Amino acid sequence: MNSASLLQRINNKEAVIGVFGLGYVGLPLALCFAEANYKVIGFDTDAAKSKQLSEGQTYLTHIHAERIQAAIQGNFSATCDYAQASQLDAIIICVPTPLNKYREPDLSYVTNTVSQLLPYLKAQQILSLESTSYPGTTEELIRPLIESKGFTIGEDYFLVYSPEREDPGNTSYTTKTIPKVCGGETAACLNAGVKLYESIIDTVVPVSSTKTAEMTKLLENIYRAVNIGLVNEMKIVADKMGINIHEVIDAAATKPFGFTKFTPGPGLGGHCIPIDPFYLTWKAREYGIHTRFIELAGEVNRAMPEWVVQKTADALNEHGKAVKGSKILILGLAYKKNVSDSREAPAFEIIAKLKAKGARIDYSDPHIPSFPKKRDYAFDMHSVSLNASSIQNYDCVILITDHDEFDYQLIENSAELIIDTRNRFTANDKIFSA
Known part of the structure; x- marks a missing residue:
């Protein structure tokens, strides 16, 4: 046949x-x-x-x-x-x-x-x-x-x-x-x-085989994971030096060759980039290969939620407040803007870490009305509506996912303190980049 x-x-x-x-x-x-x-x-x-x-x-x-x-x-x-x-x-x-x-x-x-x-x-x-x-x-x-x-x-x-x-x-x-x-x-x-x-x-x-097709998919996402890990590490270095990493990236992106723009964030999300690299590192061990470069990028990216939490603690401290007892509003649970996909989203780890430190957490996400069921996280929470009065009730607002539906001018005018992980707000004394 x-x-x-x-x-x-x-x-x-x-x-x-x-x-x-x-x-x-x-x-x-x-x-x-x-x-x-x-x-x-x-x-x-x-x-x-x-x-x-x-x-x-x-x-x-x-x-x-x-x-x-x-x-x-x-x-x-x-x-x-x-x-x-x-x-x-x-x-x-x-x-x-x-x-x-x-x-x-x-x-x-x-x-x-x-x-x-x-x-x-x-x-x-x-x-x-x-x-x-x-x-x-x-x-x-x-x-x-x-x-x-x-x-x-x-x-x-x-x-x-x-x-x-x-x-x-x-x-x-x-x-x-x-x-x-x-x-x-x-x-x-x-x-x-x-x-x-x-x-x-x-x-x-x-392509010539199923193995080639499988490796192609991994390369695509490992390429992204490694480069995101690079800019996340550069963000930390730039922050310590008092340099705006987003200005650096935009300037570098004007080069018409040899540079691809990647932007830092609060951590990796989605089903692909946080997971796929480790499929290759696991299989590579069967061949006696230690994929150090891939694993290092993974370590950097997995550390970003803790970086956001620490930046939040530092910002609250500068405003004379502790994380414990503070009311904090998380903007966005989805792993990327304008979708409801929350797989592996960094927001969940950030929420868990802040709760463990005694913060009182709410969230707002126009695409996720109720806190989704997760293997590692289970919080009885529902998305809160945003208006000037509700935003003013929080000690701190953390932008995790920059949905276009958010009214950024309203948030900036109303919030007491903003932790910006997506470079969506104009720099001023109450905006802290993370």
Whole structure:
């Protein structure tokens, strides 16, 4: 057997697409396939998500309900029932790949998903893993599971790795316009993967293997993590020298070659940059390699929430107050502006550290009305509204996430003291850069 029948179903838009994991990666991808007139079934273990989608509602602020409603009225459905996987021609896995408490890869979401799918696998089907992982994951973990069902990879079953490149809230690039890297376990697998993604994405970038595609994703995010670690360390040095690091960065960015602008912040957030580098450092140890450069950047970035807490304590001290007993307002829980994504956001560690020092904490985030459930943090808090009177009640305001919805002039006029981690306020005696 060969891939001809699968490719024909893809080309004729007769293929049924299944997307597993309807989060920040899976949901946009599923909608993209549905909008290209494929029948799409979205799978998620969270029954509340499936219910919301089935009712045409959204749970991601950057994806409008109207888009979901149009997809539901067309070719898209959402479910928790894995038995529906028997209908699928293409399986795309977009589930989380977190770190455990020892900062080692936790691939249980991936392996559990594939294991549950095994009864529904069939010949002339393609499976694509999009979840970020270490080089070798597809070959070493996924391939043996599929082969245990008697399939021959590249002949009657097709296996690829194509890393996600979603950037929630980025209006300049969409799922369709962001180039898509794809690697296959065999040449036939790669051909099938390219055909699948070419049906919805403008540019597909084929690479020689799944390992290459897996390493590509890690390099992209390690590049960012290392450079963010560099500017975070430079921020600390500049602060001690009385230099505005943001002015330095803006000046350096005028160089038309050899410099890429990165900006410091209160710590890393999102699913990718705080986690992905450690997938490579873990795998590298198998080859006897100590990735010192990557791990050093990780240490710098993980230390930034403590830096913010210390700057807050210093600023309060200059105003004759202690952290203990002070009322502090956190602006923004999301890891980046204008989205509701709070995965690995530094705000949670900052809140926990300030609470441990006796501060009384509130937060305001237009995208996160209630404090989300977290593995390490559980606070009964709700977003407070901002007005001159409410802001004046706080001893200190800390800007963590610079959402465009915040009225920065109102905040600056009303706050007694501001810790600015995003360079959004004009310098004056009550603004402390962190």
